Amino acid sequence: MTDANTALHADASRPSRREQILQAAAQLFAERGSRAVGVDDVGAAVGVTGPAIYRHFASKDAMLAEMLLRISERLLEGGTARVAAAGDDPMAQLRTLIAFQVDFALDNPALITVHDRDLGSLADEDAAQVRRLQRRYVEVWVDVLGRVHPASDAATSRARAHAVFGLVNSTPHSAGRLPRRRTAALLAAMAEAAATA
Amino acid sequence: MTDANTALHADASRPSRREQILQAAAQLFAERGSRAVGVDDVGAAVGVTGPAIYRHFASKDAMLAEMLLRISERLLEGGTARVAAAGDDPMAQLRTLIAFQVDFALDNPALITVHDRDLGSLADEDAAQVRRLQRRYVEVWVDVLGRVHPASDAATSRARAHAVFGLVNSTPHSAGRLPRRRTAALLAAMAEAAATA
């Protein structure tokens, strides 16, 4: 409803009803969990009744699926693009990846929350698709971390990547208490220190 | 059922039915989310039918409440005890806190998951109680981090603490792929680097 999430609608100025619904749903899902949010709640958040949702989505699960797929795709695309644009230096690649993840986490704390909490309430097929995208994004990190730590094996790099994600994605817990710029700088510095430790 | 979670039962050798239920529930809640797990599922996991649960707990919510309260209490107690035993050196206190959190996260990945995912599906009173305990535990970290970074204000220390929690609590995502000792060492090193950055 506010400026919470920018990642879900392409046209931010006058989002279509469909995009309004997705964004409101993301917010509500993040606050209470997708299973605790009723279709009526989502409708009310955009000023319509519950069943009106079905003019735009096949089901409640379809909403969640589209939400998670978009997030995963955005992360994967953004991550690969940044790395490709960062040249050959592993440290430069790492820094740009961190900056990207920090920006995303600060822009979309709600999506971050939903992303790793409600994957389980997805139909098997959709869940598998999301996991494929997630895995590919993780692999982008694993590659870069592997070049930063040439002595480490892939499993170690993978654990490192997950740890950095956890660090950066702490934004939903600490958001708003500090000016955004400060938070971004702090998280980036901590993430780089952790990733290179 | 296996050796998954050691934090919930005092007598690990022959846990009472009540403790079996709590442990099985923690496992299931972590895998699927508390709302997606039925009372029948929990019962089946310990070899009884669903309604048998009500011989040991007043309600499904009471199970979740007790689970989260125990976790929060354990963390707060353990954290304060470790800090008190670590002497006056802030870095020594930080290191022992990190070691404690890493051990807990590796011993109880399921509890970690439930802890910060299902707080929202708790009755207001219980949720408030859990949050009080959480806050006090965070303050233990904030105090130590404040002494490690004398120039930082409390808000910054708090953000740092949450970031370190996120890093260490990534165990549910990366568990098992690496021998435990290696994971513990890696996480501790990363956490210390991040906390002192």
Place this chain on the structure above:
DNA sequence: CCGGTGCGTGAACCCTCGTTAACATCCCGC
């Protein structure tokens, strides 16, 4: 005008699931 298409509404349907009730069983102290 006029019919169709898009978007919404309120009512009803029905399945899931937490909870309770009524009835067995085991076991232990007297």
Place this chain on the structure above:
DNA sequence: GCGGGATGTTAACGAGGGTTCACGCACCGG
């Protein structure tokens, strides 16, 4: 041996909530 509490079982109730249905209405091309 026997009464009673602890522990389970099956059957049933009832609320909540996702989904469908039948209908209204605005808008738009011909």
